[in-house]
Amino acid sequence: MTPLAMSALALLNERPMHPYEMYQTLIQRSEDRIVKVRPGSLYHTVNKLEELGLVRATGTEREGNRPERTTYEITEKGNLALAERIAGVIEAPEYEFPVFPVAISQAHNLPRETVVNLLERRLQQLESRRSEIGAGLRKLGLTDLPRKYWLDVDYLRSQYDAEHRWLERVVADIRSGELDWGEAKHAAHPGATSTSETKDDE
Amino acid sequence: MTPLAMSALALLNERPMHPYEMYQTLIQRSEDRIVKVRPGSLYHTVNKLEELGLVRATGTEREGNRPERTTYEITEKGNLALAERIAGVIEAPEYEFPVFPVAISQAHNLPRETVVNLLERRLQQLESRRSEIGAGLRKLGLTDLPRKYWLDVDYLRSQYDAEHRWLERVVADIRSGELDWGEAKHAAHPGATSTSETKDDE
DNA sequence: ATCCGATTATTCCGCATGGAATATTTCGCG
């Protein structure tokens, strides 16, 4: 079950809805900070959930002359599956192949000072993300709600902090020479004087 | 450019190869810990890189009577693009929607003790992951190489540590009551003798 | 009153990914 499926099921667990209403609700609650949600995917997801018997269509109303909208409700099976999925995800950490480690593992192809600059820019960006998180929290009035309801933010902040510290440490270590950056052959670095040779004869 | 495309380009930046050789090399270097790599996707990826003019086929040899293998080399443009992509990823942090936050944001649907148990199991799993990382490092003899070449491991470890501390803190806070887990209506919890649905009580 | 644009609600298409299928060849084992 994909993240979006989890969110969709969770919504139907509150009350029956039609897909577009789920979309609105997710956006309004700013859950799109945590799940990737696009209208198209949502419909697809709900369809799949129906095939799996985790939700069922209760009926199709039409208001005015707008397109028909199909309302879905969660099934007993769906309720079960949701809880099991949540439990499964929490219980067993799974690596999800973020890009940053890939890039950092190849940073040795770039020259020292370039890397230092890039890392410092990242630091700045992280700072502003951090403050956005805080601002968003307050804007949503989440700070009034018990912590139970924003554990995810709490978690993400701790991850953010760790990355922040790591970046600062690495930058310092490169600067100080503690982390040696033996300049070998590099890949071309952006901004290098490149003899632009473009061959596209296919 | 997807992570796999980055890895492929990086390999071709070392020397020309045919896709299967890239596959072998990635596996042998255990880069599949960091990039998701499946033979199928690799061929597809290389094709796309060719269309984009970032790599070019140098020729097709055949050894014995095995299927023909097409060797590729990186182009000037490819070299440039690789460096730019690496720089771009490092420079600008991008959220990649991991599942754990989604699950944790819905954990309030599960009963207190269940959650505590799940979090504790996760802690254990993380422990063993951690030791595996260390073991893998030593097995590959990476510890001899300068730190420059295993910055990714370094980073991942710091992330791991942060999560570890977060989990311990949260578990402690739930246990102590510091983090209140007001037991409201729950979704069915796995292993519960669930009877009817939870529709009407708010 | 009317026209423009945003909102409502959904469908459709393309593309990247993963898994399986294919076909040949070498290797291990008795």
Next chain:
DNA sequence: CGCGAAATATTCCATGCGGAATAATCGGAT
């Protein structure tokens, strides 16, 4: 020396997701 298993090298197909297209209606400015 011969049989099956693993390795070599690649293609093919089902699937899920994101972005764009569609189509009707509502709100707001002139």
